[in-house]
Amino acid sequence: MMTANKLHSYTCKDLAQMARNEGVTGWHAMRKDELIEALIKTARRSRRTGGDPAAKGERGREVIEGSRSEKLNREESVRQAGKISAKRRQAQKQLDLIHQKMAKAKDLSCAAGDQNDEASGDRLVMLVRDPYWLHAHWEIAPSGVQRAKSSLGQFWHAAHPVLRVLQVDESGATLSRREIRIHGGVSNWYIDVADPPCQFRAEVGYAVEGGDFYCLARSNTVTTPAPGSADMVDTNWSDVAEKADQIYAMSGGYSHGGVSIELQELLEERLRRRLGRPSQTRYGHAVDPSRGSEMELALDAELVVYGSSDPHSHVTVMGEPVAVGDDGSFVVKMHLPDRRQVIPVVASSADGVQQRTVILGVERNTKELDPRYRDVATS
Template identity: 50%
Template sequence: MTAATLRTYTCKDLAQMAKKEGVAGWHSMRKEELIDALAKASKRRRRTGDPSETDSVASAAAASPLARLSPAQRHAKTRIDALRARISQMKNIASPAESESDKDRIVLMVRDAYWLQAFWEVRASSVERARTALGHNWHGAKPTLRIYRVLEDGSSTLYREIAIHGGVNHWYVDVSDPPNHFRAELGYSGSNDAFYCLCRSNKVSTPMPGSTDAVNGNWNDVAENADRIYAMSGGYSPQGTSMELQQLLEERLQRRMGRPTETRFGNGASSMVDNREELSFAIDAELVIYGATAPNAHVTVEGEPVTLRPDGTFAVRMHLPDRRQVVPVVASAPDGVEQKTIILGIERNTKELEPMHRDSMRSF
């Protein structure tokens, strides 16, 4: 059997043939090494005139199901098997075994007025249950992230349906019309429009767009901005946030989430208060004015022209002095015939309270 013929077989088949031939070290050989060893074994048999060359290599090859296929058919089957494996991998949204949680969960976090981030952990057994439940519809099923808009009466309506894939455990979702309320579901959409839900998220509320967006932009790392994400997702509100979000952040960051006075100061925090310098603290403020008009209009703020974005929106940052002020914003039509003015009355009143000194013996 020639090397060219041997190359038409898979590495697994070649390994079985080498095992039957008694090739030493066959289990650690690569495909080309197996081919070379089998070809040499075949030549040795022919030189010695061993009639069994009719042939243990050939008989081992014939024992393989692929041996009954032509080279073109074997190539096609290999490609089909690889495609099936790829589809299975893309459909599997289970968490890796080493990081698998004891339950399925999806947590929704607010990144800013226009972006949410969904993070999930799903057990492999839950994916298998979804496969069983969907039955013959599993073939066409797709892992799906559903975003729902939560209405004032507590009911919800489907806002977006996003096809996701395996190999990831989070997804960024752009939303509109802030402020708004959202929740999410993670599962599989079947070919018959059926949806098998694996887990549901907490409810979050996006803030009004403004200075947070203009000054800070999108956040790049949850760990660095965990306290801010926690706060924007309702962590410091009177109603609080969901336990899922709090548990997730605490597990990932290995620290408690909550107000700094509850989580960052413990016994003895001020035990050396008399030996340290006085705490320095000062703040200032900026005013962010944003709006929208016709893309070709002319806008001024306090008489200063403002550059419009292509869609007619604009945002202006100004220093906010510690006093009352009136800010006129004027928009003029391109031909100058029509003009509209909006007056903003703004007051900043900054007060410094008496400093507090913590009791070093107090337990938190």
């Protein structure tokens, strides 16, 4: 039964829809009270004429419910579309972040900071730490990376930055020993090497599949010292300033092939002083013999004896036992007097059955030359 109280529970829009379905004339211009009154009159006429107002009312409600359901479906579709769009934006943001990280890892100029592109250029410097370790330092300008990108073209996306270590033989020919994958954000690398003494140099650039390599910079050639050599730099690189001249010499600074400009520039920039032979870098007034003071120079020497045997053997040098490492190596440092001497090195097996002896003959002959004086030069 359609009553006034029940009709009041509907909105004006719902009542208008019901009035249209019932065929009420002028329903679109009626207010809510007028729509209720017209619907009640229509229901009464339907009862008098034998119609089924309940069925008609039910159809009206179905239309209203259908309209509401359609509206809810549209709203839900909008919400779902918004969620999908938000997820896509988040996924794209993460993808962009991954691309940025990959680009930064590939960019070797990232470690250059605010250095001037044209002033710094592209350079790679090799330093010797000890017989088994080298230190590579590079500075790559953004323009260098851009040149590599342009040259590699479609292969750039698969290229990765590498540090190539090359061994140099006596004829000057090079043999590739290894490729070290590096990344942007760093400008130096420690490299472990073997077979001292040996010559090495390095190249930094981009490698692609198939073995192709685009070189950005080549280093100076360095020579690792023999194990136990007095040229070893046993301390950490924190004392580079103190060991600068020694490192410069070990890394080819005074080689017959000429001074490594990149190495000299790098160390001079870090130390803020010139490097080279004293006659070239430390000009000053010569000593005047009339002053009555002589420059003193005292000299002494040590001998480093090293070798290898069975890890479980007993080794003596000049009758004194020395420690043998897990790999069978041993090293001993001893005073080298100014004369000839014979040094027996004896290795005995752990069970005492076998014994081997090597005799080392060395001679030190020290001569002191007359002092020389340089003419006083005025500048």
